[in-house]
Amino acid sequence: MDQQTLRRLIGEKAEEVNRLLAHALPEEKGENAEVLRAMSYSTEAGGKRLRPLILLHVGDLYGADRKLTEPFAVALELIHTYSLVHDDLPAMDNDDLRRGKPTTHKVFGEGMAVLAGDGLLNYAYETALEAFRHANDQEGTDRVVQALEVLMKNAGVHGMIGGQCADLMAEKEEPASPADTVLYIHEHKTAAMMESAFQIGAILGGASAEDTENLKQIATDVGVAFQIRDDILDIEGDSTLLGKPVGSDIEEGKLTFPAVSGMEKAKAEVERRTDHALSLLGTLSVQDAFLQALIVSLTGREY
Amino acid sequence: MDQQTLRRLIGEKAEEVNRLLAHALPEEKGENAEVLRAMSYSTEAGGKRLRPLILLHVGDLYGADRKLTEPFAVALELIHTYSLVHDDLPAMDNDDLRRGKPTTHKVFGEGMAVLAGDGLLNYAYETALEAFRHANDQEGTDRVVQALEVLMKNAGVHGMIGGQCADLMAEKEEPASPADTVLYIHEHKTAAMMESAFQIGAILGGASAEDTENLKQIATDVGVAFQIRDDILDIEGDSTLLGKPVGSDIEEGKLTFPAVSGMEKAKAEVERRTDHALSLLGTLSVQDAFLQALIVSLTGREY
Numbered sequence: 001m002d003q004q005t006l007r008r009l010i011g012e013k014a015e016e017v018n019r020l021l022a023h024a025l026p027e028e029k030g031e032n033a034e035v036l037r038a039m040s041y042s043t044e045a046g047g048k049r050l051r052p053l054i055l056l057h058v059g060d061l062y063g064a065d066r067k068l069t070e071p072f073a074v075a076l077e078l079i080h081t082y083s084l085v086h087d088d089l090p091a092m093d094n095d096d097l098r099r100g101k102p103t104t105h106k107v108f109g110e111g112m113a114v115l116a117g118d119g120l121l122n123y124a125y126e127t128a129l130e131a132f133r134h135a136n137d138q139e140g141t142d143r144v145v146q147a148l149e150v151l152m153k154n155a156g157v158h159g160m161i162g163g164q165c166a167d168l169m170a171e172k173e174e175p176a177s178p179a180d181t182v183l184y185i186h187e188h189k190t191a192a193m194m195e196s197a198f199q200i201g202a203i204l205g206g207a208s209a210e211d212t213e214n215l216k217q218i219a220t221d222v223g224v225a226f227q228i229r230d231d232i233l234d235i236e237g238d239s240t241l242l243g244k245p246v247g248s249d250i251e252e253g254k255l256t257f258p259a260v261s262g263m264e265k266a267k268a269e270v271e272r273r274t275d276h277a278l279s280l281l282g283t284l285s286v287q288d289a290f291l292q293a294l295i296v297s298l299t300g301r302e303y
Numbered sequence: 304m305d306q307q308t309l310r311r312l313i314g315e316k317a318e319e320v321n322r323l324l325a326h327a328l329p330e331e332k333g334e335n336a337e338v339l340r341a342m343s344y345s346t347e348a349g350g351k352r353l354r355p356l357i358l359l360h361v362g363d364l365y366g367a368d369r370k371l372t373e374p375f376a377v378a379l380e381l382i383h384t385y386s387l388v389h390d391d392l393p394a395m396d397n398d399d400l401r402r403g404k405p406t407t408h409k410v411f412g413e414g415m416a417v418l419a420g421d422g423l424l425n426y427a428y429e430t431a432l433e434a435f436r437h438a439n440d441q442e443g444t445d446r447v448v449q450a451l452e453v454l455m456k457n458a459g460v461h462g463m464i465g466g467q468c469a470d471l472m473a474e475k476e477e478p479a480s481p482a483d484t485v486l487y488i489h490e491h492k493t494a495a496m497m498e499s500a501f502q503i504g505a506i507l508g509g510a511s512a513e514d515t516e517n518l519k520q521i522a523t524d525v526g527v528a529f530q531i532r533d534d535i536l537d538i539e540g541d542s543t544l545l546g547k548p549v550g551s552d553i554e555e556g557k558l559t560f561p562a563v564s565g566m567e568k569a570k571a572e573v574e575r576r577t578d579h580a581l582s583l584l585g586t587l588s589v590q591d592a593f594l595q596a597l598i599v600s601l602t603g604r605e606y
Contacts, residue, residue, distance in 0.1 A: 031487040032465035034472055039460070086421060091392075091413030110394030111471050114417065115464055118389060118424065122459035125428055129455065132448045141444055145435045152432065156425040157342070161418055162335035168414050169337055184334040 001293035009290055013053035017073060020052075024074045024127060038108040038116035039123070042085045043078065045101050052077045054197040054294070058215065061286045062205025067134035072147055072200050075128035079155050080193060082120035085113055087164070125152070131204075139206075147200045154192040163189025170255045178260045183224070185255065191223025198222075207285070214280045218295070221277040225270045225299040231256035232266055274299040304596035312593055316356035320376060323355075327377045327430060341411040341419035342426070345388045346381065348404050355380045357500040357597070361518065364589045365508025370437035375450055375503050378431035382458050383496060385423035388416055390467070428455070434507075442509075450503045457495040466492025473558045481563045486527070488558065494526025501525075510588075517583045521598070524580040528573045528602040534559035535569055536603075577602040 021043055028036040052073035059069035088095040088103040089110060096106055105113035128148060135141045153159055166175075166185050175181035198219035202212050235258055258266035277295050281288075324346055331339040355376035362372035391398040391406040392413060399409055408416035431451060438444045456462055469478075469488045478484035501522035505515050538561055561569035580598050584591075 026460060030465075031469040031472075031478075031484060032460055032491075035460060035464060035468035082421075086417050089394075089414075089417060091394075091408075091417055105394075111392075112468070114389055114392060114394055115467055115471065118385075118420070119460045119464045121421065121424060122455060122464060126452075126455045126459055129448070129451060138441055138444070141441070141448075145432070145444075148432060149429075152425060152429045156429055157329060157335050157338060157422045161338060161422045161425065162333075164418055165338035165415070166334040168418065169334075181334060188335075 001289045003293075003297070006290070006293040006297055010048070010053065010294070013057065014049040016056070017049040017052045017077065020070055020074050021049075021077060024078070025123065034108070034112060035115050035119050038104055038112050039119050041107060042104045042116055042120065043081050045081075046099055047080075049077060050298075051080055051193055051197040054194075054291075055201045057201070057288075057290065058198055059201025059205055061288055061291075062202050062207045062211075064201055064205030065134060068131045068140070068144065068147075068204045069201050071127050071130045072151065072204065075124040075151060076193070076196055076200070078120045078124035078127065079151075079160075082117040082124070083155075083160060083164070085117040085120065089113060092168070121155075143204050143206065147203045150199050150203065151196050154196045159188055159192035159195075163187070163192065167255075175255070178255060182255045182257050182260050186224045186227045186257070187220060190227045191220045194219040194223035194226075211284050211286075214283060218277045218280050221273040221280075222295055222298055225273040225277070228257040228266050228273075229270050229300050232258055232263065232270070235259075235263070270299055304592045306596075306600070309593070309596040309600055313351070313356065313597070316360065317352040319359070320352040320355045320380065323373055323377050324352075324380060327381070328426065337411070337415060338418050338422050341407055341415050342422050344410060345407045345419055345423065346384050348384075349402055350383075352380060354383055354496055354500040357497075357594075358504045360504070360591075360593065361501055362504025362508055364591055364594075365505050365510045365514075367504055367508030368437060368443075371434045371443070371447065371450075371507045372504050374430050374433045375454065375507065378427040378454060379496070379499055379503070381423045381427035381430065382454075382463075385420040385427070386458075386463060386467070388420040388423065392416060395471070424458075446507050446509065450506045453502050453506065454499050457499045462491055462495035462498075466490070466495065470558075478558070481558055485558045485560050485563050489527045489530045489560070490523060493530045494523045497522040497526035497529075514587050514589075517586060521580045521583050524576040524583075525598055525601055528576040528580070531560040531569050531576075532573050532603050535561055535566065535573070538562075538566070573602055 025040050025043065026036055028040065055073045055076055056066075056069055059066070084098065085104045087093050088098060089105055095103055097103060103113075104116055108116065125148075128151060131144045131147070132141065135144045155161070157165075163185050166181055167189055169175070170178075170181055170185070195216050198215040199212055202215050207215070234256075257269065261269075274295065277299070278292065281292060281295065328343050328346065329339055331343065358376045358379055359369075359372055362369070362376075387401065388407045390396050391401060392408055398406055400406060406416075407419055411419065428451075431454060434447045434450070435444065438447045458464070460468075466488050469484055470492055472478070473481075473484055473488070498519050501518040502515055505518050510518070537559075560572065564572075577598065580602070581595065584595060584598065
């Protein structure tokens with residue numbers, strides 16, 4: 001699949017997710033209207049909708065009922081959105097802008113931004129729960145329970161929140177083993193939500209345990225490789241424009257793979273993980289050119 | 304039931320909840336240890352454990368499997384705890400102490416307190432989900448799904464978070480209809496979590512739709528009456544000690560029922576709601592002296 005086709009498909013699928021999100025949140029009226037407005041504002045702020053579009057696409061590949069996958073796709077994006085709202089707070093990353101728009105706490109105030117994040121997380125699970133209504137038998141119900149377990153674990157202290165904790169601690173003092181910590185952060189803060197994206201559609205479609213496990217490993221590799229590549233581009237971009245030396249990130253307290261292990265090892269790690277993900281993709285019972293092109297694009301093997 | 308027996312039973316039941324909570328959270332080790340420590344600290348800070356002990360007690364009355372009710376009791380207390388952690392943040396109520404101990408953000412920092420609250424909310428639902436493992440048939444599974452729906456709705460934008468939103472907005476500017484807003488806040492911020500406490504055990508025990516609905520109404524009445532009584536005691540205590548006039552709360556931006564509608568109407572409302580709750584209690588298919596004594600004690604009809 002060429003890059004142009006890939007970009008067109010990603011755009012179409014993201015639009016599909018945007019249509020689902022437009023109807024996902026409650027109408028903004030009544031005594032709780034302000035928190036609903038803050039939730040909508042945060043959700044509409046955009047983004048690539050990568051996680052939900054992957055979830056829907058994998059679900060389609062395994063023949064999952066859209067009535068089951070759509071609530072989970074919406075839930076996954078709402079969880080991603082809440083994590084950004086809380087991450088942007090002054091007590092965390094203290095960001096005033098996200099994608100060129102004022103962050104939620106700049107528009108609605110800090111207290112309302114805390115509530116909006118809480119509301120998005122809670123509403124995500126309320127939305128995912130709707131899938132039970134469309135699970136027609138015990139097998140369908142079991143799949144929804146398993147999908148909920150994956151969604152919740154990857155968002156929680158053993159997933160994304162765990163990664164955010166390690167990230168916050170690493171900013172305060174250098175960890176005992178920076179290489180281990182940076183990998184933990186990437187695997188939990190970035191890759192865990194990718195695991196939900198790659199696994200949940202398959203679970204809801206009744207994929208084999210083997211395929212589900214391989215999709216999880218693909219997601220981990222893609223998530224970590226994507227994050228390392230991002231850090232590589234950051235440094236290489238900077239070194240060209242500003243002459244900033246490799247490794248200066250660590251002095252700013254930002255823990256990155258290239259800063260900790262060097263540029264050469266970082267590039268090799270991206271390559272190794274991308275190759276591993278693509279080779280696992282080939283073992284699945286379903287074959288798909290879109291996922292292959294997406295993985296290559298996300299991990300960007302070309303430098 | 305006399306007050307002494309009631310207090311002893313409440314103490315015993317709270318201890319039972321404390322034992323469940325002691326094993327509820329993950330071991331504090333690894334890269335995410337700090338957020339787990341902050342979650343434990345917040346949860347161990349104590350409190351009356353009223354909501355989970357009511358949930359377990361009502362579940363026992365309806366013969367619910369303890370393997371089903373215990374995860375929900377723990378989840379309900381974790382949700383209550385997260386709401387306190389986020390409520391205490393500088394951006395919200397800005398409290399340094401809770402029950403005589405430094406609040407979570409004073410001990411762990413604001414960023415970690417945001418994460419700990421998020422972690423508690425997410426882990427609450429992970430814990431409740433464990434009930435599915437003990438639901439042996441389709442009927443049991445359906446009950447767990449229904450219990451999850453009630454738990455999530457009452458915690459979210461149509462429940463507690465909705466109430467917190469209205470409360471936060473009322474502090475900024477006086478609402479158009481203060482009497483309506485104060486009732487909305489009590490029904491959502493206080494009573495919604497009581498509804499979970501009174502309803503979920505019954506649902507998991509297979510109570511009739513009629514009993515479940517009556518328990519919801521009892522919880523609303525008890526929650527609202529409890530809150531109004533609290534505000535009455537605040538004012539009467541103050542007016543005795545400080546000569547603070549009734550209605551001064553509204554000038555401080557605090558919206559209370561007695562401040563909005565006057566002391567006489569407030570006392571009548573507590574009495575009306577307590578009588579209503581006790582009369583509904585008499586219509587249930589189960590009869591219980593503990594719940595009756597608890598309601599009288601919580602709403603404190605004696606002034």
